[in-house]
Amino acid sequence: MSNGEHESNLPLGLDVGTSRIVVARTADKAHPSPYESQLNAFITLPYSKLAESLLEREGVFHEVFGGELLVTGNDAQKFAEVFRVETRRPMSRGVLNPQEPHSLAVIRSIIARLLGKSGVAGRKVFFSVPAPCQESDPAIAYHEASIRQILTQLGFDSQAIQEGLAVVFGEMSSSNYTGIGISCGSGLCNVCLAVLSVPVISFAVPKAGDFIDAQAAAVTGELATRMRVLKESTFAVNGLSGDRVQNALTVYYDDVIRTLANALRSTICSTQRLPKLDQSVPIVLSGGTAIPKGFLKRFTTALRTEDFPIKISEIRLSDDPLNSTARGALMAALC
Ligand SMILES: Nc1ncnc2c1ncn2[C@@H]1O[C@H](COP(=O)(O)OP(=O)(O)OP(=O)(O)O)[C@@H](O)[C@H]1O
Numbered sequence: 379m380s381n382g383e384h385e386s387n388l389p390l391g392l393d394v395g396t397s398r399i400v401v402a403r404t405a406d407k408a409h410p411s412p413y414e415s416q417l418n419a420f421i422t423l424p425y426s427k428l429a430e431s432l433l434e435r436e437g438v439f440h441e442v443f444g445g446e447l448l449v450t451g452n453d454a455q456k457f458a459e460v461f462r463v464e465t466r467r468p469m470s471r472g473v474l475n476p477q478e479p480h481s482l483a484v485i486r487s488i489i490a491r492l493l494g495k496s497g498v499a500g501r502k503v504f505f506s507v508p509a510p511c512q513e514s515d516p517a518i519a520y521h522e523a524s525i526r527q528i529l530t531q532l533g534f535d536s537q538a539i540q541e542g543l544a545v546v547f548g549e550m551s552s553s554n555y556t557g558i559g560i561s562c563g564s565g566l567c568n569v570c571l572a573v574l575s576v577p578v579i580s581f582a583v584p585k586a587g588d589f590i591d592a593q594a595a596a597v598t599g600e601l602a603t604r605m606r607v608l609k610e611s612t613f614a615v616n617g618l619s620g621d622r623v624q625n626a627l628t629v630y631y632d633d634v635i636r637t638l639a640n641a642l643r644s645t646i647c648s649t650q651r652l653p654k655l656d657q658s659v660p661i662v663l664s665g666g667t668a669i670p671k672g673f674l675k676r677f678t679t680a681l682r683t684e685d686f687p688i689k690i691s692e693i694r695l696s697d698d699p700l701n702s703t704a705r706g707a708l709m710a711a712l713c
């Protein structure tokens with residue numbers, strides 16, 4: 379950790395995502411870039427002194443845990459390719475993965491690496507949590523308490539912020555923090571309608587990038603990781619073509635977009651006592667799953683704004699979809 383970090387008491391924003399953990403900070407000399415991220419993934423290797431010293435020598439981010447070496451964060455992907463194994467994931471659908479015994483240890487290690495110890499006791503950090511997919515989701519309370527405990531142990535004063543609201547904070551200063559923030563991530567699509575920064579409706583849809591990867595892999599007989607790589611490199615949402623992988627990705631992308639648009643419409647329609655909005659409000663799409671060309675157009679068509687229950691002024695894609703949640707968490711922490 380740099381001296382600058384030790385002395386700083388400036389708040390931080392932390393996006394604890396199913397796929398990536400991102401920290402946002404006010405840029406300074408020690409951190410010229412406001413964002414830093416690590417993959418929320420790991421692999422395990424059998425422990426040996428030699429392997430440990432080699433990892434140390436190579437500067438690989440790792441920990442010894444229960445007789446195993448855990449290689450975590452961005453290095454996990456690199457080593458998964460070297461050893462031809464699949465990376466393991468500490469989180470699933472926006473919360474700690476109940477099937478993964480190492481989940482907490484890995485997330486603690488990644489957060490500690492990104493944030494360091496709070497130089498000044500009680501430094502403020504806002505961290506993202508998902509909204510429930512149904513009326514209530516008891517798993518979120520455990521997830522939130524676990525992340526809070528990690529942050530407290532590192533000396534931070536933490537506060538949770540729902541991911542959709544973080545997008546509103548990060549993207550909608552020009553509309554007085556009024557509008558609909560959507561983050562289409564890996565485990566979930568998180569949505570929040572906020573009026574003057576106050577969340578009015580928050581919910582999540584349990585279909586996003588991981589769903590697309592898994593379903594496209596299942597119908598093509600490919601590996602989900604290969605689907606993910608193709609999706610992130612060459613894919614565009616522009617209809618069916620002659621290519622079966624492209625078609626499979628298109629079908630499940632369409633499914634995600636329709637499910638999200640329908641859920642947004644039906645949730646708003648069924649909300650009693652919607653706030654009276656004098657003006658039309660913007661929708662901002664963010665998150666990695668919103669990146670491919672054609673996503674915005676397809677979503678706009680699926681939403682049918684002409685007869686949407688709230689007047690929409692514009693639908694746009696965030697300028698920085700992968701950092702939008704962390705940025706919003708930081709903005710909220712600075713308020
Ligand atoms: N350039 C890209 N094109 C298409 N998809 C992408 C691109 N970059 C990332 N993704 C996909 O976006 C998803 C990750 O997005 P993001 O980092 O916003 O998720 P997350 O915040 O970790 O997850 P969640 O919010 O659901 O907990 C993954 O499914 C990844 O494959």
Ligand SMILES: [Mg+2]
Pocket residue numbers: 393395396541561562563564665703
């Ligand atoms: Mg996210």
